[in-house]
Amino acid sequence: MLNIPGPVSETVLEIDLKALVENYHFLRSRILPSTKFMAVVKAFGYGSDAEIVAQKLQTVGADYFAVAYAKEGVRLRDAGITAPILVLHALPGNFDQIIERCLEPNLYSLKILKEFISFAEAYGQTDYPIHIKFNTGLNRLGFNASDVPEILKLLAATKSVKVKTLFSHLAASEDLNEKAFTLKQIENFKEVSEQFSTSLGYSPWRHMLNTSGILNYPEAQFDMVRSGIGLYGYGNDPKHDMMLKPISALKTIISQIHELGPGESLGYNRAFVASEKRKTATLPLGHADGISRLYGNGVGWVMIHGKKAPIVGNVCMDMIMVDVTDIPCTEGDEVQVLGSLSRADALAATAHTISYELITSISQRVTRKFKN
Numbered sequence: 001m002l003n004i005p006g007p008v009s010e011t012v013l014e015i016d017l018k019a020l021v022e023n024y025h026f027l028r029s030r031i032l033p034s035t036k037f038m039a040v041v042k043a044f045g046y047g048s049d050a051e052i053v054a055q056k057l058q059t060v061g062a063d064y065f066a067v068a069y070a071k072e073g074v075r076l077r078d079a080g081i082t083a084p085i086l087v088l089h090a091l092p093g094n095f096d097q098i099i100e101r102c103l104e105p106n107l108y109s110l111k112i113l114k115e116f117i118s119f120a121e122a123y124g125q126t127d128y129p130i131h132i133k134f135n136t137g138l139n140r141l142g143f144n145a146s147d148v149p150e151i152l153k154l155l156a157a158t159k160s161v162k163v164k165t166l167f168s169h170l171a172a173s174e175d176l177n178e179k180a181f182t183l184k185q186i187e188n189f190k191e192v193s194e195q196f197s198t199s200l201g202y203s204p205w206r207h208m209l210n211t212s213g214i215l216n217y218p219e220a221q222f223d224m225v226r227s228g229i230g231l232y233g234y235g236n237d238p239k240h241d242m243m244l245k246p247i248s249a250l251k252t253i254i255s256q257i258h259e260l261g262p263g264e265s266l267g268y269n270r271a272f273v274a275s276e277k278r279k280t281a282t283l284p285l286g287h288a289d290g291i292s293r294l295y296g297n298g299v300g301w302v303m304i305h306g307k308k309a310p311i312v313g314n315v316c317m318d319m320i321m322v323d324v325t326d327i328p329c330t331e332g333d334e335v336q337v338l339g340s341l342s343r344a345d346a347l348a349a350t351a352h353t354i355s356y357e358l359i360t361s362i363s364q365r366v367t368r369k370f371k372n
Ligand SMILES: *Cc1c(COP(=O)(O)O)cnc(C)c1O
Pocket: 040, 042, 088, 169, 209, 210, 211, 212, 226, 227, 228, 229, 230
């Protein structure tokens, strides 16, 4: 049973599944109907709920799912996800989980390819689906073009695995100042993947684009795209804000109001000292819920009755205090921390970080509720 939102009585993350489906359809509208769509649901569905999000996307036709680690894929299988699941960061210690739960590993180095082949042979596998990742400039995970002859040799010597896709990842798809670099990465990928497929004798699907790649370089969609952040409503560029809708709202309530007189301090280490009369509200969420200490001392804010209330003093583990001197409000009133009035990308920017980090930080202590 889904946990449906009612009046807010504690800190909750409300997840709008209709917005998720609309974001999915918008992203799909930017690619050809024949291009497959891999939904990236790593890190608890970017801090939402990977299982519920994947179930919803499976019903509307997502072709593939991607997670970072094998254990995330296991949770999706336990939640009834039958679509193929790519494990972006397979590790040798997880091969048994991968094979037992029919997860598909990204193999990115000669070492891990050899180890997976031995493992698949020991498990008596034939044509086990694997994915080969090429490094085209990110220099994070992936084979270099010079590895191709050795990969082909290893593959030719076994029947245990079959290459389902070839892929690569862009370093700066959201940054149009890096367009020349991105185009070079796309060119590198085309070259290495064509050479690879020709020698392999069959053509695995190819994919390269993340969300910003879909929006900025649709000509490089190949056979499939991999989208994460866009599904959750962020497009890395204000020009997409009209089309994508944040799916999650982080809400809470005012626990207590305090009146501070001139010279009185607030919170740990007396980081805030009132120079004149102030009214503050204490809220039941803190850095253990995902509001980093970087947002304290006037950097971040929350919305109360449609008005911005800056965070004052240091963020505590379980609480923050906000300045409500000019906002008529009372104990028990609803507070929006993230949502339509307070976007994660805008709040994250105040602490010199990005929406990805802020939304994936919302901790498992926060109750998730689902609408639509
Ligand atoms: C996380 C990830 C994605 C998704 O990126 P978004 O910018 O969230 O769309 C795609 N590909 C790889 C390899 C990733 O690690």
